[in-house]
Amino acid sequence: MQDFRQFGKTAWAGSALLALPLVLVAVLAATVLPASGARLATLFLIYVIAVLGNQIYSGNSGIMSFGHTSFMAIGAYASALLTIAPAAQATALPALPAWLAALAGQPLIVALAAALVVVLVVAAIFGLPIARLGGSAASIATLGLLVITHVTLVASTDFTRGSQTFFGIPRGVPMALVLGCAVAAVVIARLYRSSRGGLALRAAREDEIAASAVGVNVVRLRFWAFVLGALLCGASGALLAHFLGAFSPKDFYFNLTFLMLSMLILGGITTVSGAVGGTAVIVLLVDILRRIEAGGDFGIVTLPPVFGLTDIGIGLVILIVMYRLREGLFGVRELDERLGFEDAVTPTTQPAPVVPPGPGNLKVENVGKTFAGLTALEKVNFVVEPGLVTGLIGPNGAGKSTLINAVCGIVPPSSGRVMIGGQAVAELAVYDVPRAGLGRTFQNIRLFKNLTVLENVRVAANSVARPDEDTAAAARAALAIVGLSDLAARIAATLPYGAQRRLEIARALALRPRFLLLDEPAAGMNPAETDALMEVLRRIRAEHQLGLLVVEHDLKLIMRLCDRIVVLNKGQQIAIGTPDEIRADPVVIEAYIGRKRAAPPPQTPPLGPALPAT
Amino acid sequence: MDIFLQQLLNALSLGGTYALLALGLAVVFSIIGLINFAHGELMTAAGYVMAFALAAALPFPLAIALAVAAPVLLATAMERVAFRPVRGASGTTLLLTSFAVSAILRVLFQNFISARPVPVPMPSALSGVINLGPLHLGIIQSISIATTALMLIGLTLFLNRTVAGRAMRAASEDFAIVRLMGLRANGVVATAFAISGLLAGVAGLLWVAQRGSVDPLMGFLPVLKAFIAAIIGGLGSLTGAVAGGFLLGFIEVTLQAWLPEAWLPYRDAVAIMLVIAVLLFRPQGLLARKTVLKL
Numbered sequence: 082m083q084d085f086r087q088f089g090k091t092a093w094a095g096s097a098l099l100a101l102p103l104v105l106v107a108v109l110a111a112t113v114l115p116a117s118g119a120r121l122a123t124l125f126l127i128y129v130i131a132v133l134g135n136q137i138y139s140g141n142s143g144i145m146s147f148g149h150t151s152f153m154a155i156g157a158y159a160s161a162l163l164t165i166a167p168a169a170q171a172t173a174l175p176a177l178p179a180w181l182a183a184l185a186g187q188p189l190i191v192a193l194a195a196a197l198v199v200v201l202v203v204a205a206i207f208g209l210p211i212a213r214l215g216g217s218a219a220s221i222a223t224l225g226l227l228v229i230t231h232v233t234l235v236a237s238t239d240f241t242r243g244s245q246t247f248f249g250i251p252r253g254v255p256m257a258l259v260l261g262c263a264v265a266a267v268v269i270a271r272l273y274r275s276s277r278g279g280l281a282l283r284a285a286r287e288d289e290i291a292a293s294a295v296g297v298n299v300v301r302l303r304f305w306a307f308v309l310g311a312l313l314c315g316a317s318g319a320l321l322a323h324f325l326g327a328f329s330p331k332d333f334y335f336n337l338t339f340l341m342l343s344m345l346i347l348g349g350i351t352t353v354s355g356a357v358g359g360t361a362v363i364v365l366l367v368d369i370l371r372r373i374e375a376g377g378d379f380g381i382v383t384l385p386p387v388f389g390l391t392d393i394g395i396g397l398v399i400l401i402v403m404y405r406l407r408e409g410l411f412g413v414r415e416l417d418e419r420l421g422f423e424d425a426v427t428p429t430t431q432p433a434p435v436v437p438p439g440p441g442n443l444k445v446e447n448v449g450k451t452f453a454g455l456t457a458l459e460k461v462n463f464v465v466e467p468g469l470v471t472g473l474i475g476p477n478g479a480g481k482s483t484l485i486n487a488v489c490g491i492v493p494p495s496s497g498r499v500m501i502g503g504q505a506v507a508e509l510a511v512y513d514v515p516r517a518g519l520g521r522t523f524q525n526i527r528l529f530k531n532l533t534v535l536e537n538v539r540v541a542a543n544s545v546a547r548p549d550e551d552t553a554a555a556a557r558a559a560l561a562i563v564g565l566s567d568l569a570a571r572i573a574a575t576l577p578y579g580a581q582r583r584l585e586i587a588r589a590l591a592l593r594p595r596f597l598l599l600d601e602p603a604a605g606m607n608p609a610e611t612d613a614l615m616e617v618l619r620r621i622r623a624e625h626q627l628g629l630l631v632v633e634h635d636l637k638l639i640m641r642l643c644d645r646i647v648v649l650n651k652g653q654q655i656a657i658g659t660p661d662e663i664r665a666d667p668v669v670i671e672a673y674i675g676r677k678r679a680a681p682p683p684q685t686p687p688l689g690p691a692l693p694a695t
Numbered sequence: 696m697d698i699f700l701q702q703l704l705n706a707l708s709l710g711g712t713y714a715l716l717a718l719g720l721a722v723v724f725s726i727i728g729l730i731n732f733a734h735g736e737l738m739t740a741a742g743y744v745m746a747f748a749l750a751a752a753l754p755f756p757l758a759i760a761l762a763v764a765a766p767v768l769l770a771t772a773m774e775r776v777a778f779r780p781v782r783g784a785s786g787t788t789l790l791l792t793s794f795a796v797s798a799i800l801r802v803l804f805q806n807f808i809s810a811r812p813v814p815v816p817m818p819s820a821l822s823g824v825i826n827l828g829p830l831h832l833g834i835i836q837s838i839s840i841a842t843t844a845l846m847l848i849g850l851t852l853f854l855n856r857t858v859a860g861r862a863m864r865a866a867s868e869d870f871a872i873v874r875l876m877g878l879r880a881n882g883v884v885a886t887a888f889a890i891s892g893l894l895a896g897v898a899g900l901l902w903v904a905q906r907g908s909v910d911p912l913m914g915f916l917p918v919l920k921a922f923i924a925a926i927i928g929g930l931g932s933l934t935g936a937v938a939g940g941f942l943l944g945f946i947e948v949t950l951q952a953w954l955p956e957a958w959l960p961y962r963d964a965v966a967i968m969l970v971i972a973v974l975l976f977r978p979q980g981l982l983a984r985k986t987v988l989k990l
Contacts, residue, residue, distance in 0.1 A: 229968055
């Protein structure tokens with residue numbers, strides 16, 4: 082966060098754009114709205130803060146959190162213990178420890194600040210294990226957090242009056258404070274979304290494995306988003322408590338969680354605009370439903386009270402969104418991005434990223450891997466040199482994937498080591514491998530589908546950049562190398578197949594690697610696309626002196642492209658040499674074609690163009 | 696030693712119920728990736744049917760049969776109406792859908808039945824205690840342990856010996872392949888829901904038998920704990936779910952026995968915290984299915 086420029090113009094514009102309606106609501110509440118309308122406006126602003134807290138974590142990480150309501154509860158109780166009137170405290174909480182009892186009667190703003198400290202500590206403690214989980218397991222763990230908080234609040238009768246109503250705090254919150262918090266929440270959430278961390282977390286939401294491979298420490302980012310979201314929820318809870326004046330643990334339990342989630346997903350969970358819009362719609366809807374629920378005379382019709390209509394209404398809203406409108410009212414892009422505040426993407430004529438030549442080679446030394454007694458790979462030895470293309474081939478089951486996983490640190494080898502320069506890479510965390518100088522692409526394309534082309538590359542550029550560096554320039558330069566400059570603003574999933582493959586290469590290049598591992602780069606490509614790819618690879622190698630390690634089934638392509646070829650079969654390295662040597666190697670021919678056919682001495686090299694390219 | 700044995704029986708009985716619930720959740724999760732929040736409402740439905748059947752003076756075995764059949768029907772109906780439209784969507788979409796279904800069902804129970812607890816008049820013969828030397832074993836408790844064992848054995852036989860069962864196991868490994876083999880996806884998914892309904896129904900009856908009443912929120916807390924049991928076991932692993940259920944039962948009973956008096960109200964909080972702590976060391980759960988890493 083060292084540099085505010087990292088957020089980009091559009092994020093600031095977006096913050097202003099979304100803060101505007103909040104200010105408008107507050108002004109209306111203070112001037113023209115009747116008392117009930119003003120209350121509703123205040124409630125809207127308070128809910129917006131909490132929904133944005135949920136959005137920061139759930140929206141960017143893609144993990145639905147049921148637990149952030151706990152932080153509203155903690156914020157509420159922690160602040161209320163400090164603002165409670167000393168006279169009321171004696172009746173309501175007679176058993177409060179003396180040190181805490183002595184603190185009563187603080188102004189709201191002091192209590193709010195103190196409550197945030199408490200929330201920070203609790204969020205950090207629970208964030209550690211929860212950040213390590215992904216997907217549904219993480220959601221359930223946050224649910225556990227909600228139950229833990231609820232049980233603890235009910236059980237801690239000395240502090241909270243248990244399940245009874247907590248009372249005695251000054252009722253009412255100054256509109257200026259609520260508005261200030263709400264605007265701050267919008268700015269924080271919107272800037273976070275566009276920050277380096279927010280972008281990387283969104284990338285991990287789209288594809289966790291690919292995000293790790295471009296240097297994103299997913300667990301750490303999830304942790305910070307969890308804590309930041311918790312702080313916003315804590316502030317909202319403290320304000321809500323004083324808005325209500327009296328509350329109990331059940332006010333911060335499932336019904337509230339349900340309400341918050343419906344606000345978040347109706348607008349669209351991935352955007353800040355969606356969080357604000359969804360909150361507004363649901364606040365109005367719930368208000369209408371509550372009136373109907375209470376029954377009574379509506380002029381034309383007289384209705385009996387219907388119990389639980391609000392819950393049914395919210396439930397139906399959620400179902401409708403899930404069935405018909407999965408991305409919510411606002412979709413996956415922010416208002417500002419739609420309105421064209423987007424930082425202009427200009428095709429660049431800048432020089433390509435400077436790759437430090439760097440010392441040394443990528444050495445695979447004696448690498449072996451056994452799985453529960455089964456030897457998948459044994460004593461593999463070869464060197465990838467800068468400026469040269471090394472091919473890795475072998476029939477199915479030869480151990481190519483195992484070797485790639487070992488080289489990238491995904492599954493460390495059982496024996497031997499992989500060295501880049503002087504550094505052993507196999508023991509590094511997956512997200513540290515790119516910084517050691519190795520970039521990669523995947524066999525089945527793994528892009529960050531809902532991010533733009535430029536954002537895809539920028540995630541990678543960010544993870545190797547200095548804090549003050551303009552990574553957009555580096556990202557554009559990488560796009561220029563693969564010829565995708567014109568498509569920078571497109572959503573990655575909408576690119577044609579060949580362009581998606583090239584985007585993966587651009588993303589890996591943005592890591593400024595010294596070595597690039599390409600896992601079946603031509604798989605599924607038509608001849609024209611393959612030729613375009615070959616051209617890109619030749620250029621990378623010639624202009625940037627990268628060492629390429631190419632795994633490929635297309636033998637024609639391998640023979641055309643490579644300077645040196647390593648052949649694996651049944652976990653053994655059976656040959657290494659130039660394409661001509663490999664073509665003539667009887668051991669290789671036997672592995673590929675079988676003993677009988679290979680038995681007569683080959684008059685012509687049997688491998689090569691004649692072989693079917695699979 | 697006797698105290699230990701006594702607690703062990705308590706833990707088996709409570710853990711068994713969690714295990715049945717967690718298993719029901721895991722059967723569905725392993726096939727379509729849905730964490731079914733409405734599982735608790737299946738339990739509650741079993742309780743209500745039991746209450747009404749007994750109030751209508753139906754014979755006890757018939758009441759049980761009806762009470763178990765109801766959640767099976769409800770579960771398959773739920774799948775058909777609510778979950779089929781979102782099949783194949785992301786885990787989050789499925790989770791939120793079931794969350795909404797659960798909330799709607801709860802409100803329906805509140806409005807059409809009662810927000811207050813409805814008594815379930817179990818036969819008085821069930822409230823006795825068997826004395827085995829120094830051990831006091833409640834009849835309901837022993838039935839609970841025996842039923843759990845029977846259900847687990849029955850399900851294991853079903854999954855291993857029958858074609859439908861093998862199809863389910865295969866589907867939990869790789870649903871796409873099962874469809875390519877020509878098995879009907881809808882049939883497999885419906886069976887999974889029916890089984891989860893059956894397990895929820897049995898667990899619901901065991902739960903009601905111990906509490907004597909049923910209310911709209913009854914299924915909520917036990918199923919929440921079953922979720923947690925399922926993640927310690929490793930989501931999607933059937934054996935893991937059962938193991939997680941028993942583990943949670945043991946943790947709760949141990950805490951109940953050994954926590955100081957003043958700490959007892961915090962029991963559930965401490966139990967869940969211990970479980971989350973387990974996840975710090977085993978983020979994939981204790982018996983996570985080994986996934987082949989193919990990049």
